[in-house]
Amino acid sequence: MERQLGLFLLLLTLAHAFPAAPEPCELDDEGVRCACNFSDPQPNWSSAFLCIGAIDVEFYGGGRSLEHFLKRVDTEANPSKDITDVLESLQWERLTLGNARVPAPMLFGVLRFLGFTNLKELTLENLEVTGTALPPLLEASGPNLNTLRLSNVSWATRDAWLAELQQWLKPGLKVLHIAQAHSLNFSCEQVRVFPALATLDLSNNPELGERGLISALCRSKFPALKVLALRNAGMKTPSGVCSALAAASLQLEELDLSHNSLRDTEGAPGCDWPSKLNSLNLSYTELEQVPKGLPAKLSVLDLSYNRLYRQPRPDELPKVVHLSLTGNPFLDSEPHSEGYNSGVVVAPVRSSLAVGLSATLAVLQGAGLFA
Ligand SMILES: *[C@@H]1O[C@H](CO)[C@@H](O)[C@H](O)[C@H]1NC(C)=O
Ligand SMILES: *[C@@H]1O[C@H](CO)[C@@H](O)[C@H](O)[C@H]1NC(C)=O
Ligand SMILES: *[C@@H]1O[C@H](CO)[C@@H](O)[C@H](O)[C@H]1NC(C)=O
Numbered sequence: 001m002e003r004q005l006g007l008f009l010l011l012l013t014l015a016h017a018f019p020a021a022p023e024p025c026e027l028d029d030e031g032v033r034c035a036c037n038f039s040d041p042q043p044n045w046s047s048a049f050l051c052i053g054a055i056d057v058e059f060y061g062g063g064r065s066l067e068h069f070l071k072r073v074d075t076e077a078n079p080s081k082d083i084t085d086v087l088e089s090l091q092w093e094r095l096t097l098g099n100a101r102v103p104a105p106m107l108f109g110v111l112r113f114l115g116f117t118n119l120k121e122l123t124l125e126n127l128e129v130t131g132t133a134l135p136p137l138l139e140a141s142g143p144n145l146n147t148l149r150l151s152n153v154s155w156a157t158r159d160a161w162l163a164e165l166q167q168w169l170k171p172g173l174k175v176l177h178i179a180q181a182h183s184l185n186f187s188c189e190q191v192r193v194f195p196a197l198a199t200l201d202l203s204n205n206p207e208l209g210e211r212g213l214i215s216a217l218c219r220s221k222f223p224a225l226k227v228l229a230l231r232n233a234g235m236k237t238p239s240g241v242c243s244a245l246a247a248a249s250l251q252l253e254e255l256d257l258s259h260n261s262l263r264d265t266e267g268a269p270g271c272d273w274p275s276k277l278n279s280l281n282l283s284y285t286e287l288e289q290v291p292k293g294l295p296a297k298l299s300v301l302d303l304s305y306n307r308l309y310r311q312p313r314p315d316e317l318p319k320v321v322h323l324s325l326t327g328n329p330f331l332d333s334e335p336h337s338e339g340y341n342s343g344v345v346v347a348p349v350r351s352s353l354a355v356g357l358s359a360t361l362a363v364l365q366g367a368g369l370f371a
């Protein structure tokens, strides 16, 4: 018994002294998702071959610098036929590259290789892109992406980064997310038109603000834009955002301003909202009243989780089909107020609801309109 225990302890000690280096890459049972985390100081890079047959692929560099690889790879050379054959046969649809310091020529070299694949979505996160790269020999030789997401990517080329990155992408990009940007003050004259971009998400840039928004929305470079998301983007007033949209002459249909601390600007100069705007999200914006100067007519208006202490009067609201007021304090006090106001306040509100605000009534009855 004692001997067995001794052997067991010895095994434990050995296991502790020589821990099996974890394989950096893992493929799920369905063979769909493959993720590699090369955080080990001496990672086994060839483990990445595990991901060749996957569809969703993630590579994380463990915060390492890839600069020393630059001496070993020729980022300009054309890939050989063997390599392009492999690239063309890849099933990769979504790729994430993250947590590394990468020289620009290497990143753009990767994009050129991805130009041979059918990749649809690319995410770059927590990257520091160093140095500059020569423009591509062949325009738009990178991937034909549908969606590009960047989060916390810094660029040595500062304000010129979008124009530089854009040269590699085919022009079909439809969705662009840029979060935690280090610069959104684009050099607009260098940016070319994004002919198919329908959704621009600049959420989680708390330093942006209305002024920054004007420089980010390069005028006439986003002619197809329909949806703009500005959650937690340092926006101050709906009218300020309206002016920025007007300056960029965007014909938006949906605008998301949720998670900004908005205030109403009394007597702000009037602003014409985009005529096709039909959905406006003002939830979680700390509003104490419905801001003045909202579009006159909307299909969707989300005013949920604000600080509305009283039921908005119909004349304060745009004509709206789907209105959400959930999570506002006036809804909590409603049942009590009915008691001690003897219905005096409540009754007129009800009758005006009947006129045009059946949607509000549905919310009051506890029905989620966006369920
Ligand atoms: C990669 O592994 C390191 C060390 O185990 C860990 O701290 C880090 O969170 C991992 N990164 C990702 C993106 O999973
Ligand atoms: C590195 O990974 C490859 C592929 O998974 C594997 O065949 C090889 O044995 C690994 N090498 C080491 C030293 O772990
Ligand atoms: C942003 O990315 C850098 C690497 O470029 C990293 O050091 C930093 O921790 C990241 N910040 C956040 C908030 O994730």
Ligand SMILES: *[C@@H]1O[C@H](CO)[C@@H](O)[C@H](O)[C@H]1NC(C)=O
Pocket (backbone or CB within 6 Å): 159, 185, 186, 187, 215
């Ligand atoms: C934005 O860039 C312009 C030049 O393109 C410069 O004049 C301006 O100061 C920059 N703004 C910020 C906030 O960096």
Ligand SMILES: *[C@@H]1O[C@H](CO)[C@@H](O)[C@H](O)[C@H]1NC(C)=O
Pocket (backbone or CB within 6 Å): 231, 256, 258, 259, 281, 282, 283, 284, 300, 302, 370
């Ligand atoms: C409005 O934004 C909030 C928070 O970002 C979100 O939960 C909600 O679904 C959005 N409402 C609509 C109508 O999309």
